[in-house]
Amino acid sequence: MSSASYDVAIIGGGPAGSTAATLLARAGRRVLVLERDKFPRFHIGESLLPFSMKAFSRLGLHEKFARAGFMEKFGGEMFGACSDQGVKFYFEDGFGSQTDRSYQVTRAEFDKVLLDHAAESGAEVREETSVERVVFSADGAVLHICGKDAAPEPIGARYVIDASGRNSLLGNHFKLKKNYTHLQKVSIFAHYDGVARAIGRDGTLTRMVRGLDRWFWMIPLTAKRMSIGVVLDAAVYRQTGRSPEEFLASALAEQPLLAERIIDAERVSPVHVAADFSYRSTRLTGPRWLLAGDAAGFIDPVFSSGVFLAVLAGEQSADALNIVLDHPRKARRLFARYERTINKAMDVYLRFVNAWYTKEFIEVFLHPQDLFQIPPAVNAVLGGNIGTSFAIRWRMAVFYGLVRLQKYFPLCPRRTLLPPSTTAAVPLRETAEALL
Numbered sequence: 266m267s268s269a270s271y272d273v274a275i276i277g278g279g280p281a282g283s284t285a286a287t288l289l290a291r292a293g294r295r296v297l298v299l300e301r302d303k304f305p306r307f308h309i310g311e312s313l314l315p316f317s318m319k320a321f322s323r324l325g326l327h328e329k330f331a332r333a334g335f336m337e338k339f340g341g342e343m344f345g346a347c348s349d350q351g352v353k354f355y356f357e358d359g360f361g362s363q364t365d366r367s368y369q370v371t372r373a374e375f376d377k378v379l380l381d382h383a384a385e386s387g388a389e390v391r392e393e394t395s396v397e398r399v400v401f402s403a404d405g406a407v408l409h410i411c412g413k414d415a416a417p418e419p420i421g422a423r424y425v426i427d428a429s430g431r432n433s434l435l436g437n438h439f440k441l442k443k444n445y446t447h448l449q450k451v452s453i454f455a456h457y458d459g460v461a462r463a464i465g466r467d468g469t470l471t472r473m474v475r476g477l478d479r480w481f482w483m484i485p486l487t488a489k490r491m492s493i494g495v496v497l498d499a500a501v502y503r504q505t506g507r508s509p510e511e512f513l514a515s516a517l518a519e520q521p522l523l524a525e526r527i528i529d530a531e532r533v534s535p536v537h538v539a540a541d542f543s544y545r546s547t548r549l550t551g552p553r554w555l556l557a558g559d560a561a562g563f564i565d566p567v568f569s570s571g572v573f574l575a576v577l578a579g580e581q582s583a584d585a586l587n588i589v590l591d592h593p594r595k596a597r598r599l600f601a602r603y604e605r606t607i608n609k610a611m612d613v614y615l616r617f618v619n620a621w622y623t624k625e626f627i628e629v630f631l632h633p634q635d636l637f638q639i640p641p642a643v644n645a646v647l648g649g650n651i652g653t654s655f656a657i658r659w660r661m662a663v664f665y666g667l668v669r670l671q672k673y674f675p676l677c678p679r680r681t682l683l684p685p686s687t688t689a690a691v692p693l694r695e696t697a698e699a700l701l
């Protein structure tokens with residue numbers, strides 16, 4: 266038994282860190298969360314998946330979410346930029362659906378609810394305290410911190426969860442972080458008030474519009490506010506030479522499916538930019554540490570899987586550590602199982618994301634056929650079902666097979682993915698090349 270002050274020190278108080286902290290504190294462990302910022306603070310990642318709902322129940326959060334007034338979300342809708350014929354999907358229709366809803370959240374408030382909940386559950390939370398360095402030994406770790414208090418003392422803990430998000434403190438320290446070179450994207454986004462939307466249940470859906478070399482999201486956050494963003498190759502954005510503000514405004518204006526909704530809207534936040542967000546850590550655990558959430562890896566924003574994976578990793582890392590704290594000999598086996606579970610979940614999204622960036626994906630998606638219940642299986646994966654059941658796995662295999670075939674044989678209508686006005690302006694030859 267070490268003389269460390271804490272059983273577990275958690276770096277970062279985002280969804281991964283606060284989930285782990287709540288569960289460990291409730292199990293009676295001495296837990297410390299070190300968070301660099303003061304909450305509430307802006308964060309991106311606003312559309313949540315229904316497969317997180319079980320975890321939120323376990324954490325006892327739904328009542329607090331209702332009090333915070335988070336908007337319930339019932340599904341999504343996807344369009345090709347070239348046509349106003351989109352596809353709506355509702356979570357209740359997903360294969361093996363557990364629930365018909367999830368949440369759209371303003372992350373500043375959501376993350377504060379989660380972090381306060383961890384503190385109320387018994388975790389010690391220190392905000393405005395940044396972890397600078399961690400030194401590991403055979404029986405624990407010493408965390409060197411920098412905080413608002415003058416010259417804070419280093420902190421001892423038996424185990425460390427790195428939930429520092431894309432900052433990935435231990436991943437960088439151990440040089441574990443590997444970028445996905447084929448996914449070098451940039452995202453530009455902001456909040457708007459007064460964006461037109463459907464009424465009732467359809468007014469809660471995330472709208473996604475897929476262009477030829479970019480895609481857009483519209484996420485309703487409250488009755489008034491909408492998050493709007495675009496994702497494209499970082500190199501393509503750089504070539505435009507435009508500022509983020511200019512680029513976002515012109516990219517939205519070019520898309521009738523978005524432009525028609527923002528005629529009376531007003532931008533109410535700065536325009537934010539995120540880049541270099543697609544990477545994976547080659548290891549997720551060591552003898553005294555685990556990486557959770559974005560610190561372990563992040564693939565792409567397209568399927569809104571980030572918070573789902575962060576909460577999953579928060580739960581799984583806490584469950585593993587809770588056993589290991591009493592039975593240290595089980596660490597190797599339980600950490601290996603943790604690593605397998607999280608990697609498998611990330612692999613599901615990596616495959617989905619790789620398919621998404623082909624034109625054929627959206628052509629097949631926008632032409633759903635009631636065949637072998639494939640659309641409900643795809644819907645389930647969109648909802649966060651990571652396809653552990655054979656029933657989903659084989660249907661997804663058929664779906665990917667169709668996407669591959671579509672490249673060579675037009676099983677579904679071909680789409681330009683260019684907005685109608687652009688199509689008219691682009692010479693015919695260029696449009697035909699884009700189709701190849």
Ligand SMILES: Cc1cc2nc3c(=O)[nH]c(=O)nc-3n(C[C@H](O)[C@H](O)[C@H](O)COP(=O)(O)OP(=O)(O)OC[C@H]3O[C@@H](n4cnc5c(N)ncnc54)[C@H](O)[C@@H]3O)c2cc1C
Pocket residue numbers: 276277278279280281282299300301302308309310311312313314394395396397428429430431432433434452539542557558559560563565566569570571572573575
């Ligand atoms: C453009 C874009 C759009 C996205 N959209 C969605 C979406 O719609 N839905 C979705 O689910 N996900 C989305 N995501 C992903 C989502 O933002 C993340 O996956 C999610 O926030 C990960 O949670 P986390 O707890 O791992 O990390 P974070 O939420 O990033 O939390 C990490 C915390 O660690 C703190 N920290 C960092 N370094 C230190 C340090 N040295 N010491 C102390 N504290 C530290 C940070 O201040 C931060 O509060 C999107 C991502 C991008 C880039």
